[in-house]
Structure formats: C-alpha cells, structure tokens
Amino acid sequence: MSIDEQLAREGIRACLARLARGEDRRDAGLIRSAFWPEARLDYGVFEGDFAAYLAWVVPGSEAILNTQHVLGQSYIELSGGTAKAETQVISYHRFAFGAGDERDSTIGGRYLDAFEQREGEWRIAARTMIYDWLQDGGAAVDWGQGLMGNPLSAPHFAGRAHGDWSESFFGASA
Template sequence: MTNDRQAQFEALLDRDAIRAALVRLARGEDRRDAALIRSACWPDSVTDYGVFRGDFAAYLAWVVPGSPAITNTQHVLGQSHIELAGETARVETQVISYHRIDYGGGDEHDTCIGGRYLDHFERREGDWRLAARTMLYDWSQDWGAAADWSQGLMGMAFRAPHFAGRATGDWSERFFGGEA
C-alpha cells in the first residue's frame, strides 16, 4: 500500500472511531447509561448544552439520572463533518432529539429539538473520545399533548408491554444484556 493510501485508510479508521464514540454517547444519554457515556468521553471533558455547562463528573451526575419528567428520549444523529488534525479532531454532527415530557397530572408532551453538536475529539493511547462539546440549537418544537402509545399504536394493541420504549428499564437493556 502506498503512503497516500495508508494515510487515507488511517483517516477512514479515525473517522469511524469518532462516529462510534458519537453513537455510544447518544445511546448512553438515551438509556441514561453511565458506562456507555464514560466510554465516549474523556474524564476531563467539558460539556455545554446551554441549559447545562460543566465538567465530566457534573455532566454525568446531571444526565444519567436525568429529569424524572423526561420519560423518553431519542437522539437521532445525522451527518458528521470531521476535520482531523493529528491527535485531535473538530466535529460537527447534526442531531434531532425527541423528548417526552411529563408536566404532571397526565399532561405529557412530545417535543423535538434540531441542532448541531460542535465537538473537540482527542485520540489518547489510540482511543478517540470527546474532549469538549457545545450544542447549537437550530429549532425546537412542542408537538403538544402526547398520545398514549404504551398499550399499542394506531389502534393496534402490542402483544407485550416491552414494545413501548422508555429512558430506563427499556427492553433494549435486556436485548444487549443477552437476555432477549
């Protein structure tokens, strides 16, 4: 393999490792899974979501329990623009995040936010992880009262209760734990 091809191949592997860390972080936030989040972020990282800013310990203490009012989340990642520079990278990733918010008294709303993560990644001892994140918000929408889909969808009942997703205690925990 020529030096040029070798460099292209290494850049491809670096970008794939960065995208894998982004996915682990999004899943970790959705499932409130501290181990997944730790695997994607350096312990000295800093996160700034506008509504929260702090070091990694504060971020983990904020995001893992999450708000009891946010019963379900889903972060859908779009394209990532990745600029590699040796052992660092600047990354912009499109994100759409869904949140079901329980305002109490049976008043739940489905909300959606569109924006971009501006991330600094660092490779340390061969491992790419997030060193700093700033969230940019492009739009936000409250879709209003949430439909009760806990028992089924579009008038069709679920065969079992595990089909309805939620932030914690979700069927995916059993799936990835090898029980399903």
C-alpha cells in the same frame, strides 16, 4: 483517504453513537466511554465539567420519561490525534408535568465536538450544543397502547428511558 483516516472517522462516529445510546438509556458507562474525564460541556442549559454533566444527565430528570437522539451526518476535520466534528442531531423528549399531563418536544441542532485520540481511542474533549429549532408537539399520545389502531403484542415494544427492553437485549453496561 488513507486507512488511518477512515479508521479515525469510524472511531469518532462509534463514539457519537455510544453517547447517543447512553443518554437515551441513561447509561453512565456508555456516556463515560464517550468523554475524556476532564472534558468540558456547554449545552446552554448546562455548562461544566464532565463529572458534573454525568451527575446531571444520569439519572436525569424524572420529568423526562423518554428521549431519542437521532444522529445525522458528521462533518469531521482530522488533525493528527485531534479532530473537530459537527454532527446534526434531532432529539425527541417526552416530559411528564403531572399526573396524566405528558408533552412531546423535538429539538433540531448540532453538536460541535473537539475530539482527542489517546492510546488509539477517540473520545470527546469538549462539546458545545447549537440549537437550530424546537417543535412543541403538544399533549403526548400513549403509544404503549398500540400503533395506528393496532395493539402492541407485549409491553416491551414501548421505549422508555428506564427499564427499556433494549437493556436486557444488550445486557447492562453501567
């Protein structure tokens, strides 16, 4: 594999990681940096252009308190300045349906992305989500109170979509 192919693959993987972080933190700047402005997306529950997607995902539903997208392997086929990639994903979501009624759900699936490289930068031109499985975790446990019987030493250890401590760790990028 040539150096150019290795750099292309790393650029694609870096784009995928930025997007996952952007969606988990509802960071419009990071999400915007992963898609070309004219990109098309189809998640089954949303289909449309990038502007509509960004307005849908940021700020996101107030009922979704937290998400975490864990990316697995990416199968990438390069073709000059374009590429196709299939990336495994497991995504966790905590939903709040009312006072004290929170549920956990985990989805396993794959992103099918068409990438384009422009001026040396790889971004997504089209995305389709494939859902392979869903696990309803039932009533959520309040991990903010501690783990395995041990209290957390500070409130910033519990992750959240808005106001997560990692925002100050990296500095705001939106």
